[in-house]
Amino acid sequence: MKQMPVKKGDILILVLALAIAGILVLAGRRHPQGDRVSITVNGKETLYSLETDRVIPLDTAKGHNQVIIKDHTVYMESANCPDQICVRHKAVSKNGETIICLPNQVFIEVESSKEKDIDN
């Protein structure tokens, strides 16, 4: 990278951004096992227990998603959204972990009934 005019401010931004990311990661680190899952579709929230395995089909005007609760974990089995990011997301089970399907506006969050998350 010859003749690359790196200035003081550039390094400042880099360090600041990494520091903020590090602090945020550390702050959100308390992730004990969750015991229930909140599924929000179009702003409407429904709670499900993680203890019982079940299949949850979600049909909305935005599209179709199928959520599966199995062995105390939640995952998105299928979705008709274009990007399929939610389907590729790994199964979640810890307090505060989320799976989000932006195109269909589906929001899945694992919660703990014993310990409320710091952000809420």
Add this chain to the structure above:
Amino acid sequence: MKTKQITQLGMLLSISLVLGYLESLLPVMAAVPGVKTGLANIVTMLVLYRYGGKQAFFIMLLRVTMAGFLYSGVTGILYGLMGGVCCLIVMALLKRCSLFSILGVSMAGAISHNAGQIIAAVLVMENAAIFYYLPILCISGVLSGLLVGYLSHLLIKWHFKNFPQN
């Protein structure tokens, strides 16, 4: 605006649309919404540095709207606009400040673009827990900002040599 400049900006706009399309063909690097290289931003940087903030703003506005209708859908326009507007405001301000080179401007732009998209997502989904994605998008913003900044630096140098007066 001169006819010559209108033509050049029109061509740059189509280049940025193609770059955006090429980028969507790249395999998703992480299973996180919003992580991308921001290749189309190279054009925004070129326009910002060689034509000015107003022109860059209009190119961004048109690119996001057109890309929305072509590939990403109406919600895509909303996210794209929120990200684009945040990105351009920050970049235009930092560019005026002599403390930052194009690398810093591009990094700050990429981070604010991601932050803007997260704010849009929080507003659309009405759920603040999306902020969990902020650290990942912060780091990906630094990386893509460095890449885009370096490429823009090369491009702007080339552009300056070949089109000294635009």
